[in-house]
Amino acid sequence: MHALSLQPARPKVLLVSFDGFRWDYIYRxxxxxxxxxxxxxxHVRQVTNVFITKTYPNHYTLVTGLYAESHGIVANEMYDPVLNESFSLNKMNTHNSKFWEEACPIWVTNQREGHKSGAAMWPGTDVKIHGVLPTHYMPYNESVPFEDRVAKLIEWFTSEEPINFGLLYWEQPDEMGHLLGPENPLMGATIKDIDRKLGYLISELKKAKLWDVINVIVTSDHGMSQSSSERLIELDQYVSRELYEVIEHTPTVAILPKEGKLEEVYExxxxxxxxMTVYKKEQIPDRFHYKHNRKIQPILAVADKGWEIVHNKTDGFLFGNHGYDNTVPEMxxxxxxxxxxxxxNATKQFMNATDLYPLLCHLLGINPLPNNGSLNAVKDILVEGVPGARGADSYSTIKCIKQRMPSSAN
Structure with missing residues (x-):
């Protein structure tokens, strides 16, 4: 027996996101x-993610435990009226740390408690947040193959100064879901490819003697719904585009009216x-947890499932989309x-995406910051008696920053 094996193993966690992997794809x-x-x-059958059901808001929820209004990444496309600056996933203009610092992601807390983190393309991990980058990270580059991302993570987990927490992101099946639509039979090939990639990850973890000691969580940010050219809502039919600017696009549209034009645009x-349901900011339903942030625009238009909001038909549309109400099963x-x-071989019926963060903190033995999740809500998926370094829903008094709960508007 190796002397090393007598030492208690430090808990290791790998968080994996396959972007846009809908809950029911595994049955297709x-x-x-x-x-x-x-x-x-x-296997958790139903995970309710946060509104809006887009990539950046939900990936930041998974690593902060906060609703979008509280962590501040309220959309893939944002405008901050105080900074007078924009954030855009489409333009890959996402590295302004000011947009990310209303919250403190788990890798920052993990490192401040003396551990090491490694990230392979997870949204936000190549941004210096509160002055901190992950110990190891790959600058975002979509062309880097999945296998290379896995190799880096295994290198970091097995180095002389190993990481205890890794994050792995892959762009599919989201991209093909947009192009084809989730109901297209051709999606089957993409789903099979993701399954092969998961198999590759498992086999590489086994080769590295990690599989039996690492806790692997495989999840996603959102699902996908089928769209159609028959289900387009054309804003140009109702209001002049001289009167407003669209900040975040379909199917949940953030509208910034020109000065003095709010009532006219809303009416x-x-x-x-x-x-299409249209809200003034203060009318947005409480259940969305989506109004107490200055980056949420004065008017929000939300399309029903399967519908898209465009200026007019020349905008084109995607055959699959997400961003709808987070109670919609397809999301x-x-x-x-x-x-x-x-x-x-256990099944759980329901959890909230916000519950992942306190679970991760528990697994890593680090103090959670205030969050909207609950470890108590998911502790039934754990083996009884697994040591947890913290009480179920206790919060750290060590301040990373003011990670706030959604009680006050800003």
């Missing part, structure tokens, strides 16, 4: 790797189309967890 085509993980771990759109992501901390 044979997905042996996903089902192997389910048999050896826990023109409020009852314009039966499949819900996958969630699997496998490793020594998790029960085997």
């Amino acid at each position: 085509v044979p997905t042996p790797s996903f089902h192997y993980a389910m048999k050896n771990g826990v 023109a759109l409020a009852n314009a189309h039966p499949n 819900h992501p996958i969630f699997l967890a496998v490793g020594p901390a998790f029960r085997k």
Whole structure:
């Protein structure tokens, strides 16, 4: 027996996101790797993500435990009226740390408690947040193959000064879901490819002797819904585009009216189309947790599932989209967890995406910052008696920053 094996192993966690992987894709085509993980771990059938159901808001929720209004990444496209600056996923203009610093992501806390983190393309991990970057990270580059991302993570987990927490991101099946639409039979090939990638990750972790000691969580940011050229809502039919600017695009549209034009724009759109609900900021339903932030624009238009909001038909549209109400089942992501901390061949019916953050903190033995999740809500997926360094829902008094709960508007 190696002397090293007598030492208690530090808990290791790998968080994996397959962007746009809808909860039910695993039933579409044979997905042996996903089902192997389910048999050896826990499968949560319904994960309710946060509104708006877009990439950046939900990836930041997963690592902060906060609703979008509280962590401040309220959309993929944002305008901050105080900074007079914009943030854009489409233009890859996302590195302004001021947009990220209303919250403190878990890798910052992990490192401030003396551990090391490694990130392979996870949104926000190549941004210096509160002056901190992950110990190891890959600057975002979509062309880097999945296999290279996995190799880097395994290198970091097995180095002389190993990381205890890794984050892995892959752009599919989101991109093909947009191009084809989730109901297109051609999506089967993409889903099978993701399954092969998960299988590759598992086999590489086994080769590196990590599989039996690491807790792996496989999830996503959102699902996908089918769109159609028959379901387009054209803003130009109802209001002059001279009167407003669109900040975040379909199917949840953030509208910034020109000065003095708020009432005119709102009145023109409020009852314009039966499949579009339009809110003034203060009218946005409380259940969305989406009004107490200055980057949320004065008017929000939300399309019904399967509908798109465009200026007019020349804008074009995507055959699949997301961003709808977070209670819509098609928006819900996958969630699997496998490793020594998790029960085997277990199923849980429901959790909130916000619950992942306190779970991660528990697994890593670090203090959670105030958040909108609950470890108590998900502790039933853990093996009983797994040591947790912290009480179930206690919060750290060590301040990373003012990570705030959504109680006051700003």
